[in-house]
Amino acid sequence: MRIAIDTLFEHATKPSSAVDYLVNLATYLPRVGPQHSYYFLVGSQAAERFTGLLRDKVSLVNCMVSNEHRALRILIQQSVIPWHMKRLKLDVLYAAGNVCPIAGDFCRALKINTMHHCRTPKMIGYLRSCYRTAAFSLSARAADIIMANSRYERDDICHFLGVEDGKVKVIWEAVDACFVPSSADEIHRVRERYGLQREYILFSSTLWRYKNPETLIRAFAKVVAEKRLEYDLVFAGRSDDAPYEAGLKQLAAQQGVGERVRFLGFIPNRSMPPLYSGARVFVYPSLCETFGKPLVEAMRCGVPIVASGTSCIPEILGGAGLLVDPLDADEMANAIWRAAADESLREELIARGHERSDCFSWQVHARQTLDTIEETFLRWKSARAQA
DSSP states (O other): OEEEEEOTTSOSSSOOTHHHHHHHHHHHHHHHOTTSEEEEEEOTTTTHHHHTTOBTTEEEEEOSOOTTSHHHHHHHHHHHHHHHHHHTTOOEEEEOSSOOOSSSSSEEEEEEOOOHHHHSGGGTOHHHHHHHHHHHHHHHHHOSEEEESSHHHHHHHHHHHOOOGGGEEEOOOOOOTTOSOOOHHHHHHHHHHTTOOSEEEEEESOOOGGGOHHHHHHHHHHHHHHHOOOEEEEEESOOSOHHHHHHHHHHHHHTTOGGGEEEEEOOOGGGHHHHHHTOSEEEEOOSOOSSOHHHHHHHHHTOOEEEESSTTHHHHHTTSSEEEOTTOHHHHHHHHHHHHHOHHHHHHHHHHHHHHHTTOOHHHHHHHHHHHHHHHHHHHHHHHHHO
16 A cells, blocks of 8 residues: 555644654554555655655655644645645545545545544634534544544544544554653753753643643642642643643742743753652643543553543552642642652552553554555445446
C-alpha cells in the first residue's frame, strides 16, 4: 500500500505533544510494515521535524502550510490533499488530527482525538466549537474507519456523532521512549535551569481551560496553609490564552501562594523526563480527557499521581493513581498531601505506575494502527470491486 499521513493539524512553531506522536509514527510504522510506502503530508515550515526520519519508502509531500495558518490549512486539507492523493496514486489517507477530506476517491482512516467541543464547548470557544461540530461530523461520515484513544472516547464519538460502534476502533496511544526515570544529576540540572529551588508538585499540559488549573491552585493553597507544605506548584506547558494565564496568576496571588506557583511555559521533550522524575507528585485535574498522555509519561518516570476520576482517566491509570473529584479542592488537597507525605503509599503508586505504563508501547500502537489501516483498505477495495 501507499499510505499518506496528514500532519497539517500541528502548528509549525507552537508544537503540542501531537508532534511527538507524528514523529514516532514516522519511526515505527516503517518498522512494523516495511512492505508499505509512507507519504507524510507536511507544511513547509514543519518539514524539518521529519527530514531526519526520511529513508527508503518514507517520503515528505509539501502541502505548503500547517496549522500556523488555520483557515488556509482547513482549505488545503479539503482540496490539496485529495489532489495529492490522486496525483501520487496513494491508496489510504491516515488523517490523525480529527478531520479528513470529504471529496476524493480513496480510503480514509480517521483518528479523532477529542470531543471537547461536545463535552465542554464553553471552554474551547464558540467559533472553534462550531467548526469542530461541523467538520468532525462530516469527516466521521466520510471516513471508512475511525480510531479512538480510549473506550470513553469511542463512546463519545458514537453518541455525539451518531457513528455505529463497529466503525470505531480503540487503540491506546504510547509515549516517547525518552520517558524513563532520570538520574539525580539530570534532575539537578533541570531544576537549576528552571530555578526550582523547592520540592514541587507538577502539572504538565497545554493550559486549556478544561484542564481545570483553577481547582489545582486552590487545592495547593489549602495544602500549603493547612499542612505547611514547603513545596512549589509548577505548571509545565504553553498557554495560547495570555489573559487566562494572567487570571491564573492573579488567582494564585489571591490564594496567598503567588510566589509559590510557577509557570514555565513550553518545555522541550528532552527536559520533561527529569522534570517528571524530580516532582514529588504529579497532579492532573482535567475535567475531560480522551487519553491523557501526561499520565503515561508520569507513570513511566516514577512519580505518584493524583488525577480526576472522570472521563478516560480511570481507564488509562488502571488503579495506578489516586482519583479525586476534579471540582472538590478539599478532596484534591488531601490526596496531594497523602501522595507527598505517605512513603508507603508513594512506593505503591510508583510501582503500580511502572507496571501499568508497560501497556502503552509504541511498537504495539504502530502495529495495531497499521493492522487497522490494512484491514480497512481491503474492505474498501473489496466494496469498490463489487460496486
